[in-house]
Amino acid sequence: MSDSIQSLKNKGLPADALAFIESLPAEQASKLADAVLAAMQTKDRRVEKAMNNALNVVPGPFRRPVKKMLFG
Amino acid sequence: MHIETQAELLKLSRLLEAEEGSLDFLDGQDISAMAAFRASVSGFFYEQHQDSYQRLAGISKLVPTGASAKLATTVLGSVLAAGIASELPPERAIKLADKLPEDFMAKLCIHLEPKHSRSLLAAMPDKIVATVARTLLAMNEHITLARFVGVIQPSALKQVSASIEDGEAMVKIALYLEDKSKLDALMGLLSESQQRATLKAATDHELWPAVLSLNGYLNTELRGRMGNLVAEQGDTALSHIIEVASEQRLWTNLLQAVNAMDSKHQQNVVNLEKLREPAIMESLITTVAAENSWDELLTLLPLLDQAHLAPALDVLTERQPQSLDAALNHAHDSNLLGLFGHLPDSEVARVADVLKSNAADSWQAFAARNGDAHEIEALKAALA
Numbered sequence: 219m220s221d222s223i224q225s226l227k228n229k230g231l232p233a234d235a236l237a238f239i240e241s242l243p244a245e246q247a248s249k250l251a252d253a254v255l256a257a258m259q260t261k262d263r264r265v266e267k268a269m270n271n272a273l274n275v276v277p278g279p280f281r282r283p284v285k286k287m288l289f290g
Numbered sequence: 291m292h293i294e295t296q297a298e299l300l301k302l303s304r305l306l307e308a309e310e311g312s313l314d315f316l317d318g319q320d321i322s323a324m325a326a327f328r329a330s331v332s333g334f335f336y337e338q339h340q341d342s343y344q345r346l347a348g349i350s351k352l353v354p355t356g357a358s359a360k361l362a363t364t365v366l367g368s369v370l371a372a373g374i375a376s377e378l379p380p381e382r383a384i385k386l387a388d389k390l391p392e393d394f395m396a397k398l399c400i401h402l403e404p405k406h407s408r409s410l411l412a413a414m415p416d417k418i419v420a421t422v423a424r425t426l427l428a429m430n431e432h433i434t435l436a437r438f439v440g441v442i443q444p445s446a447l448k449q450v451s452a453s454i455e456d457g458e459a460m461v462k463i464a465l466y467l468e469d470k471s472k473l474d475a476l477m478g479l480l481s482e483s484q485q486r487a488t489l490k491a492a493t494d495h496e497l498w499p500a501v502l503s504l505n506g507y508l509n510t511e512l513r514g515r516m517g518n519l520v521a522e523q524g525d526t527a528l529s530h531i532i533e534v535a536s537e538q539r540l541w542t543n544l545l546q547a548v549n550a551m552d553s554k555h556q557q558n559v560v561n562l563e564k565l566r567e568p569a570i571m572e573s574l575i576t577t578v579a580a581e582n583s584w585d586e587l588l589t590l591l592p593l594l595d596q597a598h599l600a601p602a603l604d605v606l607t608e609r610q611p612q613s614l615d616a617a618l619n620h621a622h623d624s625n626l627l628g629l630f631g632h633l634p635d636s637e638v639a640r641v642a643d644v645l646k647s648n649a650a651d652s653w654q655a656f657a658a659r660n661g662d663a664h665e666i667e668a669l670k671a672a673l674a
Contacts (some may be wrong), residue, residue, distance in 0.1 A: 229338075233332040238323060241548050253313065253332055255304040258338065261369075265339045268370040272346070275365050 220244075222251035229258070291317050292503065292538060293499035295324075297465050301433055302328045304336075317501040325468070336373065336403035343373035350374060351382060356603050359389035367393060371402035380413035387418050388499050396425035400434050404468070416446040423450040427459055432660045435459075436466035439476055443621065451479040457491030460484065470507040477512050482519075489519055498531050502540040514550035521555035529564040536570050545586035560593045566601050575605045575613055584617045588625035592632040603637055607644045614641075615649035618656050631665030642672035 227236060230256070239247050241252075273285055291299075291314070298321050299313050305328055306313070316324060345400060346366070350358045362371040371390075375383045375398060387395060399422055402411070411419075419442050426435050427519060440446060454460050464473055477485070492501040520531065521668070535544040548559050564570060578587045591602065606613050618626065631639060645653040 231334055232330045235327055237335065238327040238330075242316075242319070249315060250313070253306045253308050254503060257308070260307055261335055262338065264369055265342060265373070268344075268365075268367050269342060271367075272361070272365050272370075275361075 220248035220251055222248060222255045225255055226251055293465065293503050294321055298324050299442055300468065305332055318638060327468065332403055334404055334641060340377070343377045345373050346370065346374045347377035350378065355385045355389055358386055362390065363394050368397035369401045372398045375402060376406045376410055383410050384414060384418070387414065392421055392425045395422050396429060396431070398430060398480055399426065401450035404437055409446050411438065411441045412443065413440065414446070416449050419446040420449040420453065424453055427454060428454070432459060433466045435550060436463045437466060437468065439463060440469050440472055444475070447475065448479055451476060453569060455484065455487065457487030457489070458497065460488045461491055461497045461500050464504050473504060473507045474512060476510050477508060484514060485519055489523060493523070493527055498534040499538045499540065502531065502535060502538070502543045505538045506543040510550055513547060517547040517551035518555055520547060520549050521559060528559055528562055532562065532564045532570060536573040539577050541574050542581045542583040542586060545590065549586055549589055556590065557593050560590050561595050561598050566598055568601060568604065571601045571604050573600070575610055579613050579616050580609065582620050584621035585625050588617065588621050588629050592628045596634055599632070603641065609639050609643045611648045614644055615652050618649050618652035623656065623660055627660060627663050627665040633668070635668070638668045638672050642669055645669070646673055
């Protein structure tokens with residue numbers, strides 16, 4: 219199993235999606251898993267950036283409680 | 291690559307933000323399995339951040355909609371706004387949508403996750419949907435528009451479809467529809483000039499593979515209407531369509547279209563010179579045998595003149611003699627009788643030879659079921 223497939227498994231990719239990837243020949247499975255993982259990371263970064271942007275417009279005194287609301 | 295596979299891979303590459311063509315190695319995989327994979331991954335991506343979307347939606351509910359809209363456009367951006375919108379109660383999201391600029395709304399819609407935004411899109415007022423659809427159309431966002439078609443209210447769909455004059459856009463939206471059962475509703479809303487525009491676009495933009503493929507999803511009435519418009523395109527266009535059907539193995543779709551045409555058009559189409567080319571005829575019979583669409587073919591064979599029937603019989607008796615056995619086993623008897631009754635005397639002997647050597651059992655069973663049919667008297671005599 220490729221590293222990317224294992225990563226996706228660890229991150230909780232649904233079983234049906236994993237089954238599709240694993241049904242492919244090894245090289246194709248690895249390429250597709252790489253693509254899914256890369257997309258996931260891009261989307262993670264995008265959302266994180268947007269969240270930080272949102273936080274930056276909050277006036278200083280309120281930033282901490284809002285950060286707690288946003289990020290838990 | 292089959293046109294529907296191309297469409298599915300384009301949708302997947304968009305989801306994965308991968309270059310168009312970079313997932314072509316998936317060609318050959320089952321299309322519905324790829325679509326299910328895409329839906330699963332799309333939902334998974336969304337659920338990774340759903341908690342954040344919910345928190346932001348919670349905050350958004352505390353401030354006036356005008357301020358929320360300002361925040362969305364200046365700070366959050368369309369990606370995050372799409373996630374938040376999906377977590378807002380629809381009535382709140384609609385109030386917010388009313389205050390967002392059209393281009394921002396359109397970009398937001400591109401990023402909506404299909405499963406999680408269904409109820410929001412279904413609740414969106416027609417006016418907002420139509421406005422956003424116009425912007426998406428100008429952006430050539432056909433995949434997003436196709437997603438709209440699947441979930442918006444019929445009244446909104448009517449408004450949206452009335453505004454689409456671009457035939458190329460119409461074909462692409464139809465091609466990207468997730469649920470092709472919606473195609474009847476969409477095509478049924480088009481005026482004749484819009485339907486003609488789709489066919490013109492098919493010629494102008496090499497979209498015949500898409501049009502032929504989509505034809506298979508239409509109901510008989512629409513298929514007939516579209517088929518008649520296709521037939522009016524002239525012999526050059528029709529010959530090109532035959533080439534496309536051959537290259538893309540879309541013969542069954544084309545046969546269904548021809549069967550739904552008026553009889554005067556049928557007669558013309560089946561006797562086009564293009565169909566006499568041996569490679570074309572062989573491709574036709576091969577696809578029909580593989581897809582078991584004998585009835586679609588056999589109903590048309592009696593319309594062939596002798597010059598066109600001969601190449602068909604060449605394939606059935608010489609190059610693919612096993613095909614007649616398949617036809618006898620799978621086609622409706624009345625359609626087989628139509629073919630056998632149409633055989634000229636000069637062809638009876640070679641058809642009888644093939645039936646004897648390649649389809650003896652199935653012929654006997656067929657002849658027993660149709661003992662008194664005059665259409666097979668000559669064959670029975672030749673086989674006696």
